Amino acid sequence: MDEIKLRKLEQPNNPLHGVKLADMLEFLVAYFGWERLGEEINIRCFNYDPSIKSSLKFLRKTPWAREKVENLYLKCTKKK
Helix, strand or coil, rough: CCHHHHHHHHHHCCCCCCHHHHHHHHCCCCCHHHHHHHHCCHHHHHHHHCCCCHHHHHHCCCCCHHHHHHHHHHHHHHHH
16 A cells, blocks of 8 residues: 555544645645735735745744645635
8 A cells, every 4th residue: 555545544534634735835826826825815925025935934934824724725625
């Protein structure tokens, strides 16, 4: 059994288990674009000179912002 399937078996009730923050952010940027993402989640790193690298640095240090990204990611992936 491959590693991803094993991880999903370990935490079947956690939809974010095994999903990297970088992957979530890249998905949201592709889905919305930076401008719209900044409207959805109004934080400076999305609205002023945005980049994946600077946004990840901020999100890793700021739990409330990371939670907003995770919630938006879940909302968007449930629609698919």
